Amino acid sequence: MALKPGARAAAPAGVKSKVEDRALVDRRRRQIIKAAIERFGKQGYHATTISEIAGRAGVSVGLIYQYFGDKEDVLFLAILEVLDSYLERIPLAVAGSRNPLERFRATVHAYCRVIDANVDATVLAYRETKSLRKARRNLVKQKELETNALIAGCVEDCARTGIFEDVDVELLTYQLVMFAHAWALKAWHFRGKMTVDQYVDRGLAVMLNQVLTPRGRRQGGRGARRVG
């Protein structure tokens, strides 16, 4: 599912290069995309000029057009790069975990840490996916589902092994995904108040444990366990 590192930017979805040499294309694209993520993340897609990206990447404007068809291509590969890096890094961080619950916790921690290290990039993927044409937007959504599957898999494992109650996997997964994203989307609120790891611990505590008291459960019986 996750692509092998290095194979990534090689020949992605319809972005054409005027240069043949695979290795060079790969290197240049990385160089440019890195600068683009930084600028797009900071200022947004439309507010960033190709010239700024070129400047930051230390290349000429013309060079960018040797490796990308147009500005939208740069955005597209930038967003893919962000999402792919999640797919790549999260599994690595979970490698040594012994049991499902530990792996679950490690995955959420890893997800949030990766996001913490790329707040701008994450916000970029949120803000600017809509600037892509439809087919590409769908590809991006697909990639997001792949990342979600990393979480969903952990949740299912916990459910199957009797660590979680009979749980609404879909909703819980989305809760966890939004929780991770919130660290980037609401960075202005959380940063400075706590570390990522504290954030995750507090969040998991809230999500995994009982909130309603017995009295609350009696009052709000409707929807108190799985619905739909």
Next chain:
Amino acid sequence: MALKPGARAAAPAGVKSKVEDRALVDRRRRQIIKAAIERFGKQGYHATTISEIAGRAGVSVGLIYQYFGDKEDVLFLAILEVLDSYLERIPLAVAGSRNPLERFRATVHAYCRVIDANVDATVLAYRETKSLRKARRNLVKQKELETNALIAGCVEDCARTGIFEDVDVELLTYQLVMFAHAWALKAWHFRGKMTVDQYVDRGLAVMLNQVLTPRGRRQGGRGARRVG
């Protein structure tokens, strides 16, 4: 907390009008902002031209500059309008609730329903707040905190009256806020699969109830109750 309707868009936060007549200013701004929200929401801020907004609002380009200083002013008031409408409508929907838990549920339902009725507008506030200059960005964040306070208040009431366990109010509130926003941000995923109300019921079930089994609690003792 919610401003009185009609007083709202009059002359907020440094947006200047060349027209004197308060009532007229108010009427025109509403007319224009309505069109702007529609267009910004659908296409994004940068991809929308003043001319398009004028067309949609049924006024001339010049007229917009009679009531707004520049394009950013229009975006600013559009975003404020969206957030204010939440602050206004949510309390209305909760009016008749008898007890804290019912009020809590009603609030979350109301929040999500309002968002459901304004998916584009909600996404707009997410995507384009960064296009505002800093001072205004902060004002928008402030407004968001006011909305969050509606939820936080309900959570606190439930906690105080023994309906909720001793809970991490801040984190739970943000979970609920993100849950509501997710209905808009991930509309492409949820829409068609369920109604808003089903979404809320399933979400609350996940958030309020125990996820960990007793065995799970023993394994993952760390962080099993409040942290931080």
Next chain:
Amino acid sequence: MALKPGARAAAPAGVKSKVEDRALVDRRRRQIIKAAIERFGKQGYHATTISEIAGRAGVSVGLIYQYFGDKEDVLFLAILEVLDSYLERIPLAVAGSRNPLERFRATVHAYCRVIDANVDATVLAYRETKSLRKARRNLVKQKELETNALIAGCVEDCARTGIFEDVDVELLTYQLVMFAHAWALKAWHFRGKMTVDQYVDRGLAVMLNQVLTPRGRRQGGRGARRVG
């Protein structure tokens, strides 16, 4: 066949204006086209910038794009304008002619005089028609055929009334057309050597009279009268 003067540039073949007012559109387009013909004629289409045309027309760059979709639109209407002016002016110059031969001579003179007054424009139509996309290129050819028909009509009249021998109308017409065009295409050769009227008189003498002597006719019997 020839359009009424003034009706011309009103709403031509798919060139769209952002301005509604017909009279204004007409005036501005004329103003811009006049400048464009001058520049395109002197330097060619590609070597002329929109900015140059704007400068010569005394308007801003942006204005041109209020009245034309793109640069090719300007070229297209410029070429049409040139051809239409032929269709308009030639018949006027022939008005008073009494008999077919006189009308024939007057038409050729008029054609060449109009070309003489617009050498650059004529060359423009020759050089740059190929720069138009196919559909428009065909429209231009159509217009050219309409002009040719002015000549062909005169030739036919002379033939029908026994002033010309049984003649190859198509070929003779094209000879005459090319003869007229040559005054523009080979201006560098003829200008300074003679006036247009002298040119026409000498040309008609060559075209209308016997070139072969009786002896020549005997030698070159093949093709000595109508072929094909």
Next chain:
Amino acid sequence: MALKPGARAAAPAGVKSKVEDRALVDRRRRQIIKAAIERFGKQGYHATTISEIAGRAGVSVGLIYQYFGDKEDVLFLAILEVLDSYLERIPLAVAGSRNPLERFRATVHAYCRVIDANVDATVLAYRETKSLRKARRNLVKQKELETNALIAGCVEDCARTGIFEDVDVELLTYQLVMFAHAWALKAWHFRGKMTVDQYVDRGLAVMLNQVLTPRGRRQGGRGARRVG
């Protein structure tokens, strides 16, 4: 008059090469010019990129700049090549002709056939000569006069030997030249309707024979024989 083949494109009129080897320069230039004529003829000078020419010629972009100073050099030598090829090929086709009239006819046929085989190239010379700087434009005109001299010579021979009436050589020559060029310039009209040879036969019939009837001659006495 016609340059010896091989000597031609070597180092004409200020086009400088970075390569010394004469034979190589010659070979490479031919190779490149051939591709350039094809592309310029099809798309025009400005619409053709150096890269396209390189691709078509099967060489690298850099190589072209080893043998030409700039793009205009390529155009210049391409146009010269076209005109030179006329000067070369026409006399060859006339070799066996016994008498002046036959040679005249053979020359016109040859001219038109060469043009028929190079319609694009001929149009190229017409369209793009204006893209050359003045000195070179004049050189091209000079070359054209050399070609015209081929025709003029035949006309004069026919006149001197009593095959043609006392004729306006200059005008008749230009008529014949334009007639030949028309086969290229109006290819869209003539092609498909007839072959080149039919075209020439019909054209010569029109040009060489009497058009005016005796009655016509009486009416249009003015200019009925040589003027000027």
Next chain:
DNA sequence: TATGAATGAGTCTTCATTCAT
């Protein structure tokens, strides 16, 4: 007040030309 024609600074994109390998 309302209009919409006019402006021109700012952006993307192309492509002739250079130069290190």
Next chain:
DNA sequence: GATGAATGAAGACTCATTCAT
């Protein structure tokens, strides 16, 4: 000699903003 990656100046086109009516 040959290559083709890199450069950056130049040009088409857009659109926020102004202003005369």
